[in-house]
Amino acid sequence: MNHSALGLFCLAITLAGYFASKALYRRQRRVWLAPIIVAPVAILITVVSLKIDISDYFSYTHYLAAMLAPATIAFALPIYRERKLIKQYPLTLSLGVICGLLLGLASSWLLTKLTNLPPELSHSLMVRSVSTPFAIEATSSFGGIPELTAMLVLLTGVIGMLICEPLFKVAHIQSSIAKGVALGASAHGAGAAKANEIGRQEGVIASLTMIFTGIAMVLTAPVFAMLVN
Amino acid sequence: MALLAQLKQLNIKHACMLILQVSAFCGFAWLCQILATYIHSPIPGSVIGLALLLALLSLKLIPERSVELAATWLIGELLLFFIPPVVAVIKYQALLEHFGAILITTMLAASTCVLLGTAFAVDKLFKFEHKKRLQRQTAEAPEHSLQTIRATEKVLSLPTPASNSTQKTPKERQAA
Known part of the structure; x- marks a missing residue:
């Protein structure tokens, strides 16, 4: 098979894997069958088992990755739509964003110091708690690698989605705004999806927190990178 | 039969609108990227674009209706767009095999901190802000x-x- 055909084949695998995993989740609503877990794992296994070279894989699928920029711009709509909610609780939301941002950075930094991970990983870890399009923009400030960052961000989302409910129960967090903000700030898109399952209000708050934390991360990353190094 | 035909027509119209709007979003993102490199902005083009679109919406220069289809779709399918970078980690397979266990334990601990810390802080402040709102409203x-x-x-x-x-x-x- 020549390279161009192989590239198209990879694009087809990616699209098929993604839409199949979404269809699966619509039928079987189990946490571990969420598309965020199934789709990347299935596609990764396929690519590895077929021994496809990564440059061939990227030849067409990089158009998909390029859609992250317009997707970032699209976040303007939820901000505009929920302007009323933002005006109602400005303090709570800003505290959530600041807390999430600082705790995310501090926890990553502290743990990489304790475990002495190699620099590629520890630098890519810094931005892990914000949504992928923002994280990929911000990671270069810390010297992180976009691909590793994307994977660590995804893992963070999955972890947050899995641990949130037992944690909320243990810690007696009841108000929906606290649940929403915490999920959005710590587990970005996956957290927002989870929050949406808990309730509509939680979902909206989680998405807003996720967007604002992402923007704040992109804007402040150069400053924090200077502090860390 | 007639219903099916109607449905099909609606779907085609919907798909055309979606493609048109998404292309507009892509074009806008591209322009913002050019702008960002041209003015040597430290802020990436996509975030400039977000701010511009928010300003345009707030000033009612473009109606919400004209962007909502594409925006909803782009945000809804966000996972699809970051699968390719995630798959690209096979370049770092050796690194991940070696540090995978430590990495996951570390991230579990860190995520627990962020989740609980944020939830506690927000819970406390929200009760305070809500009470203040109540007082203000009852006074009014x-x-x-x-x-x-x-x-x-x-x-x-x-x-x-x-x-x-x-x-x-x-x-x-x-x-x-």
Whole structure:
């Protein structure tokens, strides 16, 4: 098979894997069958088992990755739509964003110091708690690698989605705004999806927190990178 | 049959609108990227684009309707767009095999910190901000505000006397 055909084949695998995993989740609503877990794992296994070279894989699928920029711009709509909610609780939301941002950075930094991970990983870890399009923009400030960052961000989302409910129960967090903000700030898109399952209000708050934390991360990353190094 | 044809037509129209709007988004993102490199902005083009679109929407220069289809779709399918970078980690397979276990343990601990820390802080401040809102509203218009307060309490599921009583009702019914 020549390279161009192989590239198209990879694009087809990616699209098929993604839409199949979404269809699966619509039928079987189990946490571990969420598309965020199934789709990347299935596609990764396929690519590895077929021994496809990564440059061939990227030849067409990089158009998909390029859609992250317009997707970032699209976040303007939820901000505009929920302007009323933002005006109602400005303090709570800003505290959530600041807390999430600082705790995310501090926890990553502290743990990489304790475990002495190699620099590629520890630098890519810094931005892990914000949504992928923002994280990929911000990671270069810390010297992180976009691909590793994307994977660590995804893992963070999955972890947050899995641990949130037992944690909320243990810690007696009841108000929906606290649940929403915490999920959005710590587990970005996956957290927002989870929050949406808990309730509509939680979902909206989680998405807003996720967007604002992402923007704040992109804007402040150069400053924090200077502090860390 | 007629219904099916109608449905098909609607779908095609919907798909065309979606493609048109998404292309507009892509073009806009591309322009913002060029702008960002041209003015040597430290802020990436996509975030400039977000701010510009928000400004355009707020000033009512473009109607919400003209972007909502594409925006909803782009945000909804976000996972699809970051699968390729995630798959690209096979370049770092050796690194991940070696540090995978440490990495996951580390991230579990760190995520627990962020989740609990943020939830606690927000919970405390929200109760304070909510109370302040209540006081302000009762001072302004006692009769009208009571209803809105009840409504917000219901929506935000605060443990208040009002929501407690609604929670009790099914139990009382059972008891009866």
